[in-house]
Amino acid sequence: MRQSLPGERPIVVRVDRWRAGLPADAWPDDFPVSGEVWRQDVFAVAEAYRAGSASARQLLAAVLMWGYGPIGYGPWRAARSLGGDPTGERLTSALEDISVPGEVALRTAYRRFRDPAQARLPWLGPAFFTKVLYFAGYRRGVGGVQPLILDRVVADRLPAEAGVTRRNGWSSDEWLAYLRWAAGQAQRRGVEPDAVELALFQGP
Numbered sequence: 001m002r003q004s005l006p007g008e009r010p011i012v013v014r015v016d017r018w019r020a021g022l023p024a025d026a027w028p029d030d031f032p033v034s035g036e037v038w039r040q041d042v043f044a045v046a047e048a049y050r051a052g053s054a055s056a057r058q059l060l061a062a063v064l065m066w067g068y069g070p071i072g073y074g075p076w077r078a079a080r081s082l083g084g085d086p087t088g089e090r091l092t093s094a095l096e097d098i099s100v101p102g103e104v105a106l107r108t109a110y111r112r113f114r115d116p117a118q119a120r121l122p123w124l125g126p127a128f129f130t131k132v133l134y135f136a137g138y139r140r141g142v143g144g145v146q147p148l149i150l151d152r153v154v155a156d157r158l159p160a161e162a163g164v165t166r167r168n169g170w171s172s173d174e175w176l177a178y179l180r181w182a183a184g185q186a187q188r189r190g191v192e193p194d195a196v197e198l199a200l201f202q203g204p
Helices: 015-021 039-051 056-068 074-084 089-095 105-113 126-137 153-157 170-187 193-202
Strands: none
Touching: 015 126, 015 153, 039 056, 039 126, 056 074, 056 089, 056 126, 089 105, 105 126, 105 170, 153 193, 170 193
């Protein structure tokens, strides 16, 4: 079983619908055609992106396929997000410092994705661009503050001390507060920070 995290379940996608809905240049090389997508599969595209053998558009497509999964409007929305950056320059700019350790780089990347003058794209709000930041910037085995996914499900299950309000459109300060809280939880439990996020998403 291909797992990035203990307890992870695969995301099921309609590969035929996604292939038909996405621009040809955005389809990630060697992406699973079985219809089951694991975090590991998206991380592989992210690693290829960092190595220069995958484009930012391919990375975004992989993240969105995993993120939308079987939702029927996923390919339509993903195509609009990709259409907002046909060359991938905005995405590349947003991610240029994501591999630099520390909160300054994370805050900068988050703010770029929210700024229409920089990397804000159609249908790519915080629930989805934090997925991009997670896959592009997570450093496994390092611990500490790491980019993590923040969507409505996770936000609704966070305790008040995590510093996130119960709404959409979280600020960079709220995201970083959540990352610090998750880092502390991970250290106490002896797990990876993204295992804390996965536990929140899957619930009790």
